Amino acid sequence: MAAIRKTAEEAVRLIRSGSTVMVGGFGLSGAPMRLIDALERTEVRGLTVVSDNIERQSLGKWVQAGKIKRAIGTYFTTNPDVVEAYHAGQIEVELLPQGTFCEAIRAGGSGIPAFYTPTAAGTDLDKGKEVRYFDGRPYVLERALRGDVSLIRAHKADELGNLVYYKTARNFNPLMAMASDCVIAEVDEIVPAGSLDPEAIVTPHVFVDILVTE
Amino acid sequence: MAAIRKTAEEAVRLIRSGSTVMVGGFGLSGAPMRLIDALERTEVRGLTVVSDNIERQSLGKWVQAGKIKRAIGTYFTTNPDVVEAYHAGQIEVELLPQGTFCEAIRAGGSGIPAFYTPTAAGTDLDKGKEVRYFDGRPYVLERALRGDVSLIRAHKADELGNLVYYKTARNFNPLMAMASDCVIAEVDEIVPAGSLDPEAIVTPHVFVDILVTE
Amino acid sequence: MNRKERIRRCIAKRAAQELRDGDVVNLGIGIPTLVNDYIPSEITIHLHTENGMLEVGPTPPPDQADPQLINASRQPISELPGASYFDSGLSFAIMRGGHLDATVIGALQVSQTGDLASWAIPGKPILGVGGAMDLVVGAKRVIVATTHQTKEGEPKLLPKCTYPLTARGEVDVLVTEHAVFRFEEGKMILVEIGDHLALEDLKSITPAEYEIHPHLKVVNRWEGLEQVWEDPVEVRG
Amino acid sequence: MNRKERIRRCIAKRAAQELRDGDVVNLGIGIPTLVNDYIPSEITIHLHTENGMLEVGPTPPPDQADPQLINASRQPISELPGASYFDSGLSFAIMRGGHLDATVIGALQVSQTGDLASWAIPGKPILGVGGAMDLVVGAKRVIVATTHQTKEGEPKLLPKCTYPLTARGEVDVLVTEHAVFRFEEGKMILVEIGDHLALEDLKSITPAEYEIHPHLKVVNRWEGLEQVWEDPVEVRG
Numbered sequence: 001m002a003a004i005r006k007t008a009e010e011a012v013r014l015i016r017s018g019s020t021v022m023v024g025g026f027g028l029s030g031a032p033m034r035l036i037d038a039l040e041r042t043e044v045r046g047l048t049v050v051s052d053n054i055e056r057q058s059l060g061k062w063v064q065a066g067k068i069k070r071a072i073g074t075y076f077t078t079n080p081d082v083v084e085a086y087h088a089g090q091i092e093v094e095l096l097p098q099g100t101f102c103e104a105i106r107a108g109g110s111g112i113p114a115f116y117t118p119t120a121a122g123t124d125l126d127k128g129k130e131v132r133y134f135d136g137r138p139y140v141l142e143r144a145l146r147g148d149v150s151l152i153r154a155h156k157a158d159e160l161g162n163l164v165y166y167k168t169a170r171n172f173n174p175l176m177a178m179a180s181d182c183v184i185a186e187v188d189e190i191v192p193a194g195s196l197d198p199e200a201i202v203t204p205h206v207f208v209d210i211l212v213t214e
Numbered sequence: 215m216a217a218i219r220k221t222a223e224e225a226v227r228l229i230r231s232g233s234t235v236m237v238g239g240f241g242l243s244g245a246p247m248r249l250i251d252a253l254e255r256t257e258v259r260g261l262t263v264v265s266d267n268i269e270r271q272s273l274g275k276w277v278q279a280g281k282i283k284r285a286i287g288t289y290f291t292t293n294p295d296v297v298e299a300y301h302a303g304q305i306e307v308e309l310l311p312q313g314t315f316c317e318a319i320r321a322g323g324s325g326i327p328a329f330y331t332p333t334a335a336g337t338d339l340d341k342g343k344e345v346r347y348f349d350g351r352p353y354v355l356e357r358a359l360r361g362d363v364s365l366i367r368a369h370k371a372d373e374l375g376n377l378v379y380y381k382t383a384r385n386f387n388p389l390m391a392m393a394s395d396c397v398i399a400e401v402d403e404i405v406p407a408g409s410l411d412p413e414a415i416v417t418p419h420v421f422v423d424i425l426v427t428e
Numbered sequence: 429m430n431r432k433e434r435i436r437r438c439i440a441k442r443a444a445q446e447l448r449d450g451d452v453v454n455l456g457i458g459i460p461t462l463v464n465d466y467i468p469s470e471i472t473i474h475l476h477t478e479n480g481m482l483e484v485g486p487t488p489p490p491d492q493a494d495p496q497l498i499n500a501s502r503q504p505i506s507e508l509p510g511a512s513y514f515d516s517g518l519s520f521a522i523m524r525g526g527h528l529d530a531t532v533i534g535a536l537q538v539s540q541t542g543d544l545a546s547w548a549i550p551g552k553p554i555l556g557v558g559g560a561m562d563l564v565v566g567a568k569r570v571i572v573a574t575t576h577q578t579k580e581g582e583p584k585l586l587p588k589c590t591y592p593l594t595a596r597g598e599v600d601v602l603v604t605e606h607a608v609f610r611f612e613e614g615k616m617i618l619v620e621i622g623d624h625l626a627l628e629d630l631k632s633i634t635p636a637e638y639e640i641h642p643h644l645k646v647v648n649r650w651e652g653l654e655q656v657w658e659d660p661v662e663v664r665g
Numbered sequence: 666m667n668r669k670e671r672i673r674r675c676i677a678k679r680a681a682q683e684l685r686d687g688d689v690v691n692l693g694i695g696i697p698t699l700v701n702d703y704i705p706s707e708i709t710i711h712l713h714t715e716n717g718m719l720e721v722g723p724t725p726p727p728d729q730a731d732p733q734l735i736n737a738s739r740q741p742i743s744e745l746p747g748a749s750y751f752d753s754g755l756s757f758a759i760m761r762g763g764h765l766d767a768t769v770i771g772a773l774q775v776s777q778t779g780d781l782a783s784w785a786i787p788g789k790p791i792l793g794v795g796g797a798m799d800l801v802v803g804a805k806r807v808i809v810a811t812t813h814q815t816k817e818g819e820p821k822l823l824p825k826c827t828y829p830l831t832a833r834g835e836v837d838v839l840v841t842e843h844a845v846f847r848f849e850e851g852k853m854i855l856v857e858i859g860d861h862l863a864l865e866d867l868k869s870i871t872p873a874e875y876e877i878h879p880h881l882k883v884v885n886r887w888e889g890l891e892q893v894w895e896d897p898v899e900v901r902g
Binding site: 026027028029030052053074075076077078082083086087093095096097098099100102103105106117118119120121122123124125165166167168169170171172173174175202 | 714715716717718731732733734735736737739742744750751752753754756757760761785790791792793794795796797798799802803829830831832833
Binding site: 240241242243244266267288289290291292296297300301307309310311312313314316317319320331332333334335336337338339379380381382383384385386387388389416 | 477478479480481494495496497498499500502505507513514515516517519520523524548553554555556557558559560561562565566592593594595596
């Protein structure tokens with residue numbers, strides 16, 4: 001299905017309380033700010049958020065608004081609000097090493113339910129997880145991550161929903177584009193089909209459901 | 215390490231008898247023909263070949279020359295020589311579903327030793343493999359594939375070894391670029407560093423050791 | 429067009445009607461490839477080929493064929509506006525990850541529980557499985573397009589497949605020259621039959637056990653195609 | 666430059682000498698970031714940042730900083746000719762898959778068996794692990810660049826880490842302001858010591874058990890950097 005266009009407000013209406021929402025971006029680079037702001041203005045609550053980090057100026061707004069029940073990511077220390085909410089028992093946190101986080105999302109989008117990784121073997125982060133030896137080395141079994149909705153940020157889309165990104169703002173966005181039932185991409189510009197280089201398209205339109213611009 | 219340039223003849227001299235060699239290409243599309251021909255002219259034998267297929271006009275030459283001990287791939291039926299050599303006990307064959315083949319190579323290049331896939335569960339191709347249920351559905355445990363050397367085909371390289379591909383000739387090449395100790399890329403053209411679009415580079419130069427042109 | 433080709437096209441034409449506007453679809457080798465010729469004009473579909481492309485265009489004229497631009501059947505193809513190329517890893521992530529709306533695929537055998545056998549015949553020197561297993565396990569809808577019987581007149585629709593399986597219980601729709609079946613909750617249901625044969629005729633060439641849908645459609649399967657036989661008995665041969 | 670900064674730069678400068686011409690390197694947060702200022706002029710290294718870029722260039726002037734073009738420390742960066750961008754999945758495949766020649770990374774503690782603790786302090790509200798675990802487990806050479814002791818004068822080089830581990834037995838080289846150690850076959854070996862302190866002084870601030878290399882180098886660690894102290898006792902404080 002080719003992607004359809006909506007405003008940010010229309011798009012976030014698809015998100016229900018209690019959903020799992022993947023959100024792209026590393027720090028503020030590549031974060032879908034319009035969608036984050038639009039969701040902040042809704043009544044949605046009890047979200048599980050899958051995001052590398054929760055910056056005060058972006059997803060931190062959802063923390064302030066009490067929307068997040070659980071956060072899965074790699075580095076929340078930069079935002080004292082998250083640390084405080086965690087210690088106050090308001091937010092559950094699941095920390096993954098960043099490579100495991102990426103791989104789990106890619107697996108979720110690729111029909112792979114679980115994989116083994118050397119990362120975190122023998123550390124506190126393998127607690128409660130299966131550790132198995134291959135060729136004499138220990139590996140941790142990690143499960144795939146999937147979302148109900150992914151909010152991602154790209155640079156340009158064509159009318160079909162093919163996406164290209166901008167420099168290091170690419171980060172987790174192409175992975176999250178694979179791993180949710182509904183993928184909403186905030187883009188700077190929508191161009192006619194055929195105007196993006198077919199060799200340079202990073203996210204083929206099969207992954208993208210909704211495009212949001214101004 | 216930035217890639218270094220060699221002739222096809224120099225490059226294939228790095229391959230020893232008994233090595234595991236990954237070879238890109240789907241049919242003849244994206245097959246590194248110059249490298250295949252150069253290796254045919256060496257005395258190397260006893261190779262394990264990891265290739266989707268073994269076309270008569272390309273890798274089939276290695277079969278004719280008695281170089282292949284074992285072939286891991288997805289579809290060898292198109293070449294009657296392979297079928298004959300298999301039935302004569304001259305070549306061992308390991309068949310994988312094509313998606314498993316791809317994923318195993320990507321895993322081999324990504325530090326992932328093993329993964330679960332739904333593909334082939336409950337078929338003859340799960341024989342001898344671990345089958346495990348996640349959320350009530352059966353999955354097959356598959357091990358990563360790695361090579362000693364990968365022979366791949368790309369369109370353009372820059373001087374550092376960054377690669378872009380040409381249409382459907384891309385296929386398995388970027389995956390195999392990740393998964394061997396030594397990666398030899400046959401390219402149409404080598405251009406100065408900085409002349410490829412940084413957003414469109416498919417294989418960053420970190421994966422590429424040797425570039426071969428005319 | 430010979431008789432065999434007319435049958436193949438009858439099947440392809442009916443299978444094409446199973447597709448929906450906007451579907452991203454992978455067409456397998458053989459009869460499924462012909463489906464592209466019969467996409468209803470009012471819908472748009474987006475073709476994927478597993479060797480790494482979306483928005484596959486029609487076969488180019490021979491003088492414009494590019495040996496590096498091929499589909500999974502290794503035939504020359506062209507690119508449509510909005511086409512994209514990707515490696516086989518991402519291509520199979522699309523397939524196995526459930527991102528294809530549908531696949532149309534051939535069959536050697538289909539069982540009444542929706543098992544598919546399509547890649548190997550015991551005793552034949554088959555050394556290939558290709559991408560079919562990932563396609564069938566991953567696509568949202570698996571549409572099998574196949575002749576009702578083998579060239580030798582052996583049944584293909586069976587209580588249980590006797591050939592090596594491609595996947596278990598993944599078939600959603602089965603289209604032959606005689607009939608259309610759907611698979612729901614492990615049951616095989618006849619939903620459409622050609623008006624060129626009787627229910628008993630169908631039964632006699634279909635060892636698989638199937639229910640008959642209360643709103644069974646009886647249709648002329650050859651509309652728009654030249655009629656290829658008069659006598660349903662010939663059908664069985 | 667204050668004393669603390671001089672120590673950090675002394676460590677960064679020595680760590681830079683561990684890099685080899687052509688290495689693809691990831692520099693961690695903190696002291697490792699400074700390594701880029703001390704790459705010997707006769708070698709070229711290729712910088713990777715785990716948020717998805719190879720051929721990272723120097724920090725741009727403030728008026729040219731692009732908030733979308735940052736490194737893993739979230740600082741503005743620039744791009745060199747031959748730069749490429751990729752998603753975080755491929756970036757960590759590069760790291761975990763053993764494609765980086767080296768990483769320079771900071772430490773809270775290092776054990777005599779090459780265990781590294783770098784991400785959490787018991788009792789402190791740390792909710793982050795980031796990319797360090799993948800870096801350390803994957804890079805061909807793990808070069809730890811750290812002060813010899815904590816700000817409070819607590820030892821960091823221990824028989825066994827007491828803080829949560831980043832990885833077990835992955836450290837190859839450890840560079841501090843006082844010394845350089847290598848880890849080989851599970852053993853920690855002192856290979857270089859600053860001429861500003863005696864072997865006993867080093868021992869007294871290093872609870873980890875280590876061997877002394879037969880060809881131990883004694884060097885002026887402050888060459889090219891302003892001397893920061895005369896009295897090795899001050900070092901311990």
